[in-house]
Amino acid sequence: MTVGLVRNKDLKAGIRRSAAAWPIGTLRYLVAAIFTGFCLFPLYVILTTALKTETAIFAWPPVWNFRPTLQSFYNALFVFGGRSAISYLINSVIISAVSTFLAVVLGAMAAYGFARFSFAGKRHLAFWILSTRFAPPVAFIVPIYLMVQKAGMLDSHIALILIYTAMNLSLVIWILRGFFSEIPIEIEEAALVDGYSRLQIFWRVALPLVRPGIVSTAILSAIFSWNEFLYAMVLTQSKAATLPVYLAGFSNSMGLAWGEYMAVGTMAVLPILVFTFALQKHLVRGLTFGAVK
Amino acid sequence: MARIEFKGVSKTYPDGTRAIVDLNLVVEDGELLCLLGPSGCGKSSTIRVLAGLETVSDGMILADNNRIDHLPPQARDCAMIFENYALYPHLTAFENIAMPLRARRLPASEIKARVTKIARILRMEHLMGRRPSRLSGGEKQRVGIGRALVREPAMFLMDEPLGHLEAYLRVELRAEIRKLQERLGITTIYVTHDQEEAAAIADRIVVMSAGRLQQVGSFLDLFDRPVNRFVAEFVGEPPMVFLPVERTNADSIAVKGVRIPLSEPLRAALRATQDRELILGIRPNDFSLGPPVRDHLNGTVTLVQPQGDHAIIAVSTPAGPATAIVPSDRRPAPGATVGLTFAGERLHLFDSAARALNKGEGGG
Amino acid sequence: MEASRTDYFSLGEPKPDSMKLAVERRRATWLLIAPAFAVLLGLNLFPIVYALYISCHYWMLARPQPPRFAGLSNYQELFFDARFRNSVLVSLKFIVLAVGIEMLLGFGLAFVFNTRLRGMATLRKLTLLPSLVMPLVVGLVWFYMFNENFGIVNWFWVMLGGTRVPFLTQGALALLSIVATDVWQWTPFVMLVFFAALQALPEYVYEAARIDGLSGSQIFFRVTLPLLRPAILIVLIIRAVDALRSLELVFMMTKGGPAGDTEVLPWYLYTTGFMSLDLGYAAAMAVLMLALVTILSQLFVRQLESREVTS
Numbered sequence: 001m002t003v004g005l006v007r008n009k010d011l012k013a014g015i016r017r018s019a020a021a022w023p024i025g026t027l028r029y030l031v032a033a034i035f036t037g038f039c040l041f042p043l044y045v046i047l048t049t050a051l052k053t054e055t056a057i058f059a060w061p062p063v064w065n066f067r068p069t070l071q072s073f074y075n076a077l078f079v080f081g082g083r084s085a086i087s088y089l090i091n092s093v094i095i096s097a098v099s100t101f102l103a104v105v106l107g108a109m110a111a112y113g114f115a116r117f118s119f120a121g122k123r124h125l126a127f128w129i130l131s132t133r134f135a136p137p138v139a140f141i142v143p144i145y146l147m148v149q150k151a152g153m154l155d156s157h158i159a160l161i162l163i164y165t166a167m168n169l170s171l172v173i174w175i176l177r178g179f180f181s182e183i184p185i186e187i188e189e190a191a192l193v194d195g196y197s198r199l200q201i202f203w204r205v206a207l208p209l210v211r212p213g214i215v216s217t218a219i220l221s222a223i224f225s226w227n228e229f230l231y232a233m234v235l236t237q238s239k240a241a242t243l244p245v246y247l248a249g250f251s252n253s254m255g256l257a258w259g260e261y262m263a264v265g266t267m268a269v270l271p272i273l274v275f276t277f278a279l280q281k282h283l284v285r286g287l288t289f290g291a292v293k
Numbered sequence: 294m295a296r297i298e299f300k301g302v303s304k305t306y307p308d309g310t311r312a313i314v315d316l317n318l319v320v321e322d323g324e325l326l327c328l329l330g331p332s333g334c335g336k337s338s339t340i341r342v343l344a345g346l347e348t349v350s351d352g353m354i355l356a357d358n359n360r361i362d363h364l365p366p367q368a369r370d371c372a373m374i375f376e377n378y379a380l381y382p383h384l385t386a387f388e389n390i391a392m393p394l395r396a397r398r399l400p401a402s403e404i405k406a407r408v409t410k411i412a413r414i415l416r417m418e419h420l421m422g423r424r425p426s427r428l429s430g431g432e433k434q435r436v437g438i439g440r441a442l443v444r445e446p447a448m449f450l451m452d453e454p455l456g457h458l459e460a461y462l463r464v465e466l467r468a469e470i471r472k473l474q475e476r477l478g479i480t481t482i483y484v485t486h487d488q489e490e491a492a493a494i495a496d497r498i499v500v501m502s503a504g505r506l507q508q509v510g511s512f513l514d515l516f517d518r519p520v521n522r523f524v525a526e527f528v529g530e531p532p533m534v535f536l537p538v539e540r541t542n543a544d545s546i547a548v549k550g551v552r553i554p555l556s557e558p559l560r561a562a563l564r565a566t567q568d569r570e571l572i573l574g575i576r577p578n579d580f581s582l583g584p585p586v587r588d589h590l591n592g593t594v595t596l597v598q599p600q601g602d603h604a605i606i607a608v609s610t611p612a613g614p615a616t617a618i619v620p621s622d623r624r625p626a627p628g629a630t631v632g633l634t635f636a637g638e639r640l641h642l643f644d645s646a647a648r649a650l651n652k653g654e655g656g657g
Numbered sequence: 658m659e660a661s662r663t664d665y666f667s668l669g670e671p672k673p674d675s676m677k678l679a680v681e682r683r684r685a686t687w688l689l690i691a692p693a694f695a696v697l698l699g700l701n702l703f704p705i706v707y708a709l710y711i712s713c714h715y716w717m718l719a720r721p722q723p724p725r726f727a728g729l730s731n732y733q734e735l736f737f738d739a740r741f742r743n744s745v746l747v748s749l750k751f752i753v754l755a756v757g758i759e760m761l762l763g764f765g766l767a768f769v770f771n772t773r774l775r776g777m778a779t780l781r782k783l784t785l786l787p788s789l790v791m792p793l794v795v796g797l798v799w800f801y802m803f804n805e806n807f808g809i810v811n812w813f814w815v816m817l818g819g820t821r822v823p824f825l826t827q828g829a830l831a832l833l834s835i836v837a838t839d840v841w842q843w844t845p846f847v848m849l850v851f852f853a854a855l856q857a858l859p860e861y862v863y864e865a866a867r868i869d870g871l872s873g874s875q876i877f878f879r880v881t882l883p884l885l886r887p888a889i890l891i892v893l894i895i896r897a898v899d900a901l902r903s904l905e906l907v908f909m910m911t912k913g914g915p916a917g918d919t920e921v922l923p924w925y926l927y928t929t930g931f932m933s934l935d936l937g938y939a940a941a942m943a944v945l946m947l948a949l950v951t952i953l954s955q956l957f958v959r960q961l962e963s964r965e966v967t968s
Contacts, residue, residue: 027779031769036780039787039845042798045809049801061815113689117682125694130961131703131954136902136922139943139950142930143707144700166700169693170759198685227791229905234931247793248908249677256802265794272789276782287846346864366867379865383883393877396870440869 032188046269050262057258072259073266085264088246092268093155099164104214104223106165107172112202114173115180116188126177133170137230148235155237163231168221179213182205204278219275220287226271243268295370295480296322297343297445297546299354302336302362304504312338314504316352325474325481327495329488331527335504336484343482344405345369356447357369367396372441376453378426378433380440386432387412387421390439392438397448411439414473431462438470442477447479449474455490468495488528522572522647530579533641536612538573546571546642549611551590556637562650563642580617582625584608585632594629608633667750673941695845705947712940731941741942743917744925751921752900756837757849759896760889762840763847770848771855781852788846796909800825825911829918835906843899847892854888855881887960894957898950922946 049057051068076085114126144163153159158234183206191201207214222237236245250261296655297320304313313335320326328336341347342607343354345366354362361369372393380389387408394404396409417434425433434454441449451470455463475480485491491498492512500507500515500523508520512528519525525533538546538553544560553573555563585591592610604624606617608631615633625631642650712731716724734740734968774820787795802809803824824834858881866876904923907913911918913928926946930939 020690025772025774028769028772028774031766032777032780035766035769036784039784039841042795042802042841043790045734046794046798049798050774058807058811062809063809064813099727106696109689110693113686117686117689119683119686125690127962129693129697130958131951132697134950134954134957135701136903136905136923136946138900138926139708139946140701140704141927142936142943143704143711146930146936147704147707153851162696163700166696169697194923198682202685202689202870206716224901227793229791230927239782244791244793247791247797250797251908251912260796262801265797266790267795268791272791273786276785276789279779286855287850344868346867364863365871371868373865373868375865377861379861381862381865381880382859383886392866392871392879393869396872396875400838417855440865501751 010176043165043269043273046262046265049258050266051142052259052265054259067090072263076260077265085243085246085267088241088243088264089267091157091236091240092242092244095160095164095240096222098157099161100169100218100222100227102165103168103172104163104218107169107217108207108210108214109202110169110178111173111176112180112206114177116206129170130174132166133174135167137228138270141230141234144231154235155239155241159235160232160242163235164221164225164228168224168227171220171224172217175217176210176213179210183209223272223275226268294355296320296358297448297480297482298355298358299339299343299352300348300355300485301350302339302349302354303344304335305350311504313342313607316506318499318506318509319466320480320482320494322480323478324496325471325483325494326482327491327526328501329486329491329498330483330501330507334487334501335339336501337452338503338504340452340482340484343448344371344373348649349445356640358495370447371450372446373443373450373452374434374437374449375455376456378425378430378437378457380433380436382425383584385422385424386417386428386436386439386627389436390443393440393444407443408439411443414442421505422517428654430458433474434458434466442473445477445479447480449479451481451483453484453486463490470494482624487523488530495570498528500527502527518649519641522574522649525574525641525643525649529576531616531618533574533576534580534615535643536573536575536610536615538571538642540569540571544594546573548573548590551588553640554637555640559637559640559642559650562614566644566650568644570645572643574643575615575635575639577616577618579635580619581634581641582617582619582623582631583634585630590619590633590641591630591634594625594627594631597624597627599624606631666772689844708940708943708947711936712944714937716937716940717935724937727937731937732945734938735941735945740917740925741921743921744920747832747918747920748901748922749921751836751839754833754836755843756893756896756900758836758840759847760822760893762844763849763892764851764889766844766848767851767855770852771815781849784845785849786845787842788849790842792842792903792905793909795842799834799841799906800910803834808945826915828915828918830914831911835910835919838906838910839900839903847896850888850892851885854885858884887963890960891957892951894960898953898957901946901950901953 026029048066048068050067050072051070052063053069053071056063056066078084078086109131114122148154148159187209188201188205191205192198196204227244228242229248232242232245232249233248238241246264247261250257299316300316302313302316302441303311305311316335316339328338328339333592342362345361345364345368346383349362352362356369381392384392389405390408392616394407409418412421417432417439417502420428420432420436425436426434437454454470455466458466467490479518483491495512496606497509497511498510500516501601502523508515508524510518515524515528519528523621524536526535536548538548540563541547541552544564545555546563590612591644592608592615593610594606595614596607598605598607599621602621603618604621606619606624608615608617610633617633619625644650691946711724711726713725713729715731749950770777788879803811803812805821805826808824810824814820814822822830825831862880862884863876864881871879902923904921907919907921907924908927911919913924922942923946926939926942927934929942
């Protein structure tokens with residue numbers, strides 16, 4: 001067989017390839033830009049609706065150029081028929097922060113345990129913890145509502161905090177386990193030889209080395225806690241109610257207070273935008289539980 | 294079977310790196326040619342450009358006088374063996390070897406026949422059902438070889454195929470590769486940085502440095518008649534010793550006042566150049582060590598490395614460090630003062646541009 | 658001191674002189690894992706058992722009578738419940754449509770973004786936002802956009818030559834609108850996973866394929882697709898389970914209407930449990946849902962396990 005395998009179609013393919021290179025790049029940009037625009041457009045709508053006057057909100061055809069006003073924000077936060085959004089906002093912050101903290105602390109400890117120690121049934125336990133990620137809140141609220149009620153903890157911060165901690169543990173443990181096992185074991189062995197106890201090694205040696213993992217799982221946990229709706233709505237009323245509970249009340253407002261609700265929606269969405277860019281690097285690893293790096 | 298020709302080939306990468314500079318080379322039909330050189334010399338780029346994995350920036354590549362540098366890899370009739378095996382991780386060894394045949398949509402029965410035959414030649418029948426993750430390095434490379442062989446291509450391209458294997462496997466596999474190549478007579482280009490490997494299997498060797506071809510020839514050509522200092526230093530282990538010399542006359546030189554006897558061809562070459570800055574090159578095997586002699590090159594032994602039947606001696610001379618190889622029973626003690634002697638015909642002289650002075654065909 | 662490295666962190670036969678070390682190791686393991694385990698035991702395992710218990714009772718919060726044991730009659734009633742069957746069907750339609758479209762779109766878009774062209778990375782990062790935004794707010798804004806009287810979607814539709822459509826209140830359209838919203842929300846996530854998987858594909862395999870003579874489509878079907886299979890399965894299972902349990906969109910946009918056309922299983926469960934306050938019946942639905950989710954999560958776990966073996 002000689003190199004006379006210069007088939008005509010390959011010759012043409014060789015030439016056509018270089019000619020076709022140019023439009024493909026432009027096509028990529030076009031599709032990517034359209035898709036990105038499509039993704040961002042509704043977010044733009046949230047913001048603009050929050051800044052529109054009532055007439056502009058209900059206008060047909062929709063108004064693109066308008067005079068922005070902060071009236072809706074003001075109403076939602078301070079006035080609005082006795083239902084100010086501030087306490088909901090504060091509750092959201094408290095509950096997200098504390099539950100994230102707990103999830104990361106407990107999760108890091110357990111993750112280290114899984115990464116460094118062997119014991120009977122470890123594999124089963126690990127996979128059971130992983131499977132709790134799929135727990136459907138709607139199936140759990142029936143027993144959990146009764147449990148919380150019987151414990152007298154309805155409309156309390158602690159109930160939501162504990163539930164969100166449980167909700168996020170699976171993610172934290174699974175991701176940090178991966179990070180811990182990437183630490184070269186020699187570093188910890190050296191510390192053991194130096195006389196540190198295992199818990200001290202966890203605290204002083206291993207934990208600082210997985211800081212990027214901690215940051216990304218903390219941010220993801222915070223986002224999930226912040227966004228969570230069903231548990232919050234069923235288990236809280238006024239004292240511990242979070243932003244999603246406020247937003248859920250939209251249907252009760254006879255669907256008219258668009259501006260105020262969009263304003264609260266903006267406040268609910270803004271922190272996410274900020275954290276997303278900080279999060280990028282380990283995001284996919286986090287969202288797929290390390291299945292795809 | 295193919296005769297390959299590089300005509301003025303250059304390759305510059307987008308970041309500005311000039312990987313190949315004006316390469317002109319002919320690879321004869323059926324020969325095993327080694328591309329030899331240090332990391333970054335352009336040997337891998339050359340083979341990739343030939344395979345079609347990279348485009349040529351300038352010049353052209355011909356195979357049997359047909360131009361191929363504008364064709365995609367699929368259209369060039371070459372098979373490649375990679376340093377890291379490049380096996381399909383999700384396929385069994387059988388399927389890996391079969392892939393080139395499946396690409397050509399051959400009937401299943403023929404594929405099975407040809408792959409089994411290759412498996413038998415490589416003594417791998419029992420491994421055919423395994424995935425790469427369950428094969429050792431040597432076994433993986435055998436699969437790679439099988440995948441290349443099964444196509445009966447016009448040329449074999451091998452990019453440091455034995456680089457990741459243990460030493461004993463390297464020796465064993467390179468012999469197998471050479472035997473196969475001789476039997477099939479397929480033009481082969483073999484990239485390596487190991488000159489011992491090149492010496493062992495190549496018909497001819499191409500020494501490259503910084504993207505440029507330095508010299509082409511058999512190992513002996515390169516060893517005895519290096520065309521510049523780079524080739525002289527790179528080929529031969531331990532490397533050649535270089536000593537700066539002063540020019541005392543139109544046709545004579547001296548090292549730190551010690552007059553160096555030159556052969557007639559070398560004297561003629563010396564007369565032909567005006568350079569005053571010259572470097573003398575001597576191979577360690579060409580040194581003889583003896584008691585120090587007045588008006589000769591003497592030095593102190595700094596290190597003795599026994600190597601079995603011979604020993605490598607490092608000597609510190611007034612002109613610089615030198616290395617000599619002597620039979621074990623005649624090795625000096627460390628710290629001893631020795632005199633270095635050498636035959637005039639075995640010397641090499643390099644001018645200020647590091648080119649070897651031409652001694653003509655009879656020299657050395 | 659331990660003898661060999663492999664023994665080091667494993668619970669092998671404790672040697673007499675290192676008994677103390679082994680005890681310390683066991684204590685450390687317990688201390689590290691127990692707190693998380695306790696939380697999950699109490700808030701995950703126990704509720705499941707409790708739900709089973711509740712599902713075997715007549716348990717109405719609105720009635721003054723105490724709960725009464727009912728055996729499996731809740732389940733029996735579910736079996737004949739047409740509304741339940743409808744909710745399962747609607748959920749199925751929703752999952753197949755939404756996840757199906759997300760997988761196809763996300764897969765294709767991953768290839769579009771799989772390039773080193775400048776600016777593409779920034780665009781790609783921006784697309785992730787829909788998947789991270791509060792789902793309730795997603796429901797809110799799309800509720801606004803799908804509105805019959807002033808919605809932007811209608812504006813586009815009219816511009817393309819149609820008439821104003823009641824997207825969320827008309828039969829099959831309602832479910833399709835929810836599907837569209839879910840697609841908007843989760844396609845970026847699917848795309849990102851496939852993108853990461855594509856980036857992780859080894860380049861040298863493609864070089865070998867080109868040398869072997871494989872054409873573009875052969876490379877896609879024989880190399881790319883098989884190598885992407887683990888990622889496909891993983892993202893498929895994640896999306897299927899998440900779509901099955903999602904409630905926010907229906908809550909904000911259609912509330913199960915019109916006439917049950919968007920009444921997905923979670924919605925029926927929610928209204929049964931917290932509007933009709935029939936906890937026993939709701940618990941039975943919950944148990945069935947949990948059974949289904951358990952099967953799917955087992956598939957997921959098995960997929961992850963096989964990857965751990967091959968890598």
